[in-house]
Amino acid sequence: MERTNLKKNYWTKAVGNCADIRMLAIAGVMTALSIAVKAFNINIIPNTLIISFACYFHALGAFIYGPVLALFTGAISDTLGAVIFPAGPYFLPYIIPEMLSCFIYALFLWNREKITVLRVLSARFTVNIICNIILNSVITKWYMIYFNINNAFSIVNSLRIAKNLVLFPLEGVLMAIIIMAAITPLKRLGVINAQTNGEPLNGKSIVTVSLLFLISVGLVVGFYYSYPFLKAHQFVFL
Known part of the structure; x- marks a missing residue:
């Protein structure tokens, strides 16, 4: 099994999964589940501030079939989800964070010999920062301008940042539990490498989660008290 996603064989295998019937079937199931949930x-605010449960299926799917197929499942999930369960006017750029989040999960989790709680937490934290906070903030600003929506962007964005930071520890732990619990059944089914092993939730992991939670709270408090200064100096996206 490749230990790094920088090697050629890693990407050859990832592309090959797009033609693997079993992987395509699993991708179809995971995509359907991510849409259903x-x-x-x-x-909270239609099409701008949403708490979703699709991330768990995105992460589990990416763990199984890798980054290339994950990009496609993210695109399909976002598009069909918006059509079947609309939360406002459809806006194509929102497809980017969902595709990228699936891709990031795969980079962290797919084709690894050891899946640790810290690795799963890192994957979720990276998605929260890059996709849910940075990218979604930019796209939401664009969305509000495009559709001439009068919601106060600064308030919406503050809530988005707070939501993603505060919920991260809980989301990360739930995601780790799901991934760890799935390893043995998936190995028996032969859809992940037999050498893949998971790390149980131990004292070190609990300490890590606790520290991340404190960091999350600290960031929220810091943002709250620094907001008047940021607004007064007209920082971008505020």
């Missing part, structure tokens, strides 16, 4: 999305 969008029926239970919590729309």
Whole structure:
């Protein structure tokens, strides 16, 4: 099994999964599940601030079939999810964060001999920062301008940042539990490498989660108290 996603064989195998019937079938199931759970999305502000449960299926799917197929499943999930469970006017650029999040999960989790809790947490944290906070903030600003929506962007964006940072520890732990629990059944089915092993939730992992939670709270508090200064100096996206 390749230990790095920088090697040629890694990407050859990832592309090959797009022609593997078993992987395509699994991708179809994971995509269908990720779309189905969008029926239970919590729309705080339609199409701009949403709590979704699709991330768990995206992560599990990416763990199984890799980054290339994950890009396609992310695109299909976002498009069909928006059509079947619309939360506002359809806006194509929102497809980018969902595709990229699936891709990131795969880079962290696919084709690894050892899946640790810290690795899963790192994957979720990276997705939260890059996709959910940075990219979605830019796209939401664009969305509001394009559709002439009068919601105060600064408030929406503040809520987005707070939501992603505060919920991260819980989301990360749930994702780790799901991935770890799936390893043995997936090995028996032969859809992941037999050498793949998971790390149980131990004291070190609990300490890591606790520290990340404190960091999350600290960032939220810091943002709250620094917001007047940022707004006064007209920082971008505020």
